[in-house]
Amino acid sequence: MVTVNLRSFRQMVLKNRRRMRSFLTRLEKNVPKGMKKLQEEADKGAWGRTDCLDCANCCKTMSPTYTVEDIRRISAHLNMTPAAFREKWLYKDRTGDWMNVKQPCQFLDLKTNKCDIYAVRPRDCAGFPHHNKKMGPDYMHMYHQNIEYCPATYRLVENIMEKAADGGL
Numbered sequence: 001m002v003t004v005n006l007r008s009f010r011q012m013v014l015k016n017r018r019r020m021r022s023f024l025t026r027l028e029k030n031v032p033k034g035m036k037k038l039q040e041e042a043d044k045g046a047w048g049r050t051d052c053l054d055c056a057n058c059c060k061t062m063s064p065t066y067t068v069e070d071i072r073r074i075s076a077h078l079n080m081t082p083a084a085f086r087e088k089w090l091y092k093d094r095t096g097d098w099m100n101v102k103q104p105c106q107f108l109d110l111k112t113n114k115c116d117i118y119a120v121r122p123r124d125c126a127g128f129p130h131h132n133k134k135m136g137p138d139y140m141h142m143y144h145q146n147i148e149y150c151p152a153t154y155r156l157v158e159n160i161m162e163k164a165a166d167g168g169l
Ligand code: SF4
Pocket: 058, 059, 063, 064, 105, 106, 107, 108, 109, 114, 115, 116, 117, 118, 121, 122, 125
């Protein structure tokens, strides 16, 4: 497993994101045969090179979306009412979703990069970066966004680009 260095990750993003997003746009317009399989292989390769406990960049720089069920479960775990939990930690964004007020997330232990409420964390956190949620071209808009925040997504896209450069697409 390769250690995640967030400083060099940010530098790589600044250098390469434009090129990567142009590649993704071209891929969306001309989806190769076997795209789903390619994404699955690229995903596997990405996780072989990424350890979330070295990173936690999603918890540091993004907010999960909390469902009503997430709020109910987490507030019960913390012996709070859902209303008190919302009042203390969340706000409603323009689209009506409940999001964290604070960044990094209030539940992130910054010394260990572990989540203090791991067992009851929001469903959005449990699934992030959602590589397997919906493999296929319809999901590429998420890659456009998350290459900037998530080293695993960045590496997934990098793996697909390497395959394309080798003539494998
Ligand atoms: S709830 Fe846990 S997993 Fe989710 S953003 Fe906060 S620290 Fe990260």
